[in-house]
Amino acid sequence: MSHPVLKDAPGASVCMLGNHAIVRGALEAGLQFFSCYPGTPSSEVGDLLAQISKPAGVLFEYSINEKVAVEVAFAASLTGARSMCSMKHLGLNYAGDPISTMPYVGVEGGMVVVSAGDPSAITSPNEQDQRHFSRFLYYPVFDPATPADAYRMTRYAFEFSEKTRLPVIMRPTTRVCHTSGMVEYGPLSETRNEIRFTKNPPRYVPIPVNARRMRRELIDRFALAEELLGRSDFFPRHGSGTMGVIGSGVGYAYASEILNELGLFDRVSLLQIGAYPIPETILSEFLASVESVLVVEELTPYVEEIVSLNAFRHGRSIPVYGKNSGHFPVEFEYDPDMVEDAIRKFLQLEPRTVVEVALPELPPRPPVLCSGCPHRTSFYLARKVFGKNTVYVNDIGCYTLGYGEPLHSCDVLLCMGSSISQASGIARTTGKRTVAYIGDSTFFHSGLPPLANAVQANDDITVVILNNYITAMTGFQPSFSAWDSQYPDSSNNGQKDRGIVLLDAVKGLGVKEVFSVDPFDEAQTLDAFKKAKSGKGVNVVICNSPCAVHRVRVEPDGNRAPYIIDQDKCNACSLCVRVLGCPGIVVEDGVYFIDASMCDGCDLCAYVCNRDAIHQVEVREHA
């Protein structure tokens, strides 16, 4: 059965995830090429395309990183293909270099860069406002409020991109990406752009002499973008009042629903900002019709400041409220209550009545490495050898959860691939061997250059590559270290030991001392760590063991029999709990036992136990 997103059913009303709505919009526009690097909250865009690219006739790749994703998609566009790539907000920074010059060169086939935002830093080390790329680098940026917006904006964006020759950014935030809403299907495109590359170096090569010409053209093309957006329906206006509310993104959705529920549309006019650059006339006409404005937007006072500027330029001296006025906080996501409070304040209405109910303190449920996760074993064994005074630099992935109690394996963290370079910096100034942890996917993403750099500088660092053959944290996308799962049909694989790709890469960069181990072979792994600790310069320990969750999904015999604690031998010393933090171990009224439904049978607690109290159950009961 083909996937519902591929259904050729114009007029059908479908409830779809915001990220899937983007895919539908792109398919209706005749998408031909897609690339991505996964990152929450963008990942479902690529994951859906991975499933349907073949029947949809879309060339697809999970790229090695976002810079590459953007570059291949841009080049595909230069051959005429309608192309799209997706990533999270930080991925767009990583692709900052190509992103900066692409508008100069300009596209042939329409190109959409999906860069999902994460206000409140729910799954990211920061929150940032990609709308600034619009003024910063001349990008039209689309700012959907709902899945339906995401769909219609994406469908529109390709042709728009071709007319202006500008690549465009689609910026949904978590509350759009991960919300399912109604989308009304249009027809799937029956035609595809013709693929042809015509040599024309002055057009495609931004050497300074061409770049300066492109710079001038860019200003004109951006002006055209503003003009076209002025004729689009991404700036709808509701209500007839003289109090102006301007909303963007999910802030618009909240404001619209609240004004509707409170029946305020006779007092208020609501304008949605669905894209940037905001057409000057749409804004000035709106401002001419209201006495005062409240701007509802997350992250930075981006629209707010454009509104102030526009009012000033057009001689409208009206108050503009928003973040700068204290109606909204500068940081983090908004919620409906916050927006209602601000609207009430703006309209001088009674404050909302709030009934407070006392609640006992609720325990948190912080994310934790899964039971049986190979990273836990690697962390535990490395710490056993390198001790508590060594600095452990960590990286972005599940293994970030080595942070804090009880593994203490994340003293420093910054961004994708930074563990190796940061370990270099720390080792060079302190003169002490420093440990860097990095996963396989992140290593190929951005760990190769810093490793080459460390080799060149002969830094005293030990790089531990936690190879679980998958990009686990973002939802189990393939990793380059598992070559054959990314290209199941390709003929150039057949390597049984897939970790070989990683090993060759590390050796190829000139690392002399490389150990490739299975972390669940504790003796072998400890031995490797000991040698690495007493080594000179850069050495690398590759810990190969599949992600526990993924293993049981793909291997029919992936289930390992659980362990049990022999109550006659256990003296409740609490060691296993103090050093491992495996959620499979439960303590109740001072009694230690293993929850068989949670235990992955990894053997680590049995290895750790001094009293030989933990053993594997002989036969696994099948639930």
Add this chain to the structure above:
Amino acid sequence: MHDNPKNGDFLLRILLAGTGGQGVITAARLLSEYFVRKGDQVLSAQLHGMAQRGGAVQSTVCVNSGISPALPRGGADVVLGCEPVEAARALPYVSADTIVFVNTAPIVPFVLSQNYVLESGPSEYPGLHALEKSLRAATLRVFPLDATKIAQDAGSLKTLNVVMLGCLFGSGVVPYPSQDFIDTIMVLAPPNLAETNTAAFKMGVEFAESLNVVEQVS
């Protein structure tokens, strides 16, 4: 459920709460698909963190509501709490009119069961009585049940989410016959679980029907 002044349809905002692995997101998906098939407008938001198991999960399913993906304070018509602490975490969305079904079987967070020193939060799992009391202070319509046991009786712990959905239908707030939903389960849920799911759903319906939820409170 109440009338939606905008289009004459009914309006229903459901909040499903639980921990990772309890099937909250799947239940929200089943429910969304069901209402869409009925011709209603559905908006469903999932709040999920990282891929790891065991975290708190909240999903909303709003039928014929509007375009806001998040509920305002007191904005849930029904809360389906698959776990006591997680039902209590949904308290901000509970008003005097909210119907709350809460599974009484706790899942103790491992940070408590392993005696972690936490920067914040309690050192023990809160008492069930205290949790129920806070919910009752917000609404009189709190209906506790041992849904975990019901699911086990139905044949699989995995059907816990469907037991809770049964409560929703049995409470009388959905203006369609509950048999319709069984058809949806048959189509959308994994075939090997179809029978247990149906049994679990019916047990949830029976439980809620026996309470006479709607009459009891109005």
